Amino acid sequence: MSTPLATVDITDLTTHGAVLHFTFTDELGRPHRAFLLRHGDTLRAFENRCPHWSTPLDEHGDHLYDRASDTLVCATHGARFLPDDGHCVSGPCTGDSLTPLAVHPTDDPTRVRITRQGLRL
Numbered sequence: 001m002s003t004p005l006a007t008v009d010i011t012d013l014t015t016h017g018a019v020l021h022f023t024f025t026d027e028l029g030r031p032h033r034a035f036l037l038r039h040g041d042t043l044r045a046f047e048n049r050c051p052h053w054s055t056p057l058d059e060h061g062d063h064l065y066d067r068a069s070d071t072l073v074c075a076t077h078g079a080r081f082l083p084d085d086g087h088c089v090s091g092p093c094t095g096d097s098l099t100p101l102a103v104h105p106t107d108d109p110t111r112v113r114i115t116r117q118g119l120r121l
């Protein structure tokens with residue numbers, strides 16, 4: 001497993017569409033905003049940075065997830081992303097993607113560990 005970026009308390013992520021913000025510091029000491037989404041029985045994590053202008057998705061709005069369309073939404077220009085993988089399906093960054101993070105269980109059922117996804121060489 002890659003180096004943990006954060007350990008997050010998920011006690012409040014009980015309902016579909018619930019979002020929990022957290023921050024982490026990367027390997028170079030840079031701060032990042034991120035969020036966890038409860039999507040059905042799955043927890044998804046992404047950096048909270050739109051691939052269009054690199055702003056947080058909710059910088060100009062008060063929610064990230066739109067239940068009606070089942071998409072994550074950037075409030076700045078309306079880009080929409082699939083909650084399963086962060087792929088942008090409409091808006092100015094169509095075809096691009098949010099940066100997904102990996103979510104791992106811990107020995108404590110109320111906490112998860114967040115790491116980068118994929119193989120870092």
Ligand code: FES
Nearest residue numbers: 050052053074077
């Ligand atoms: S900054 Fe997100 S769509 Fe433009």
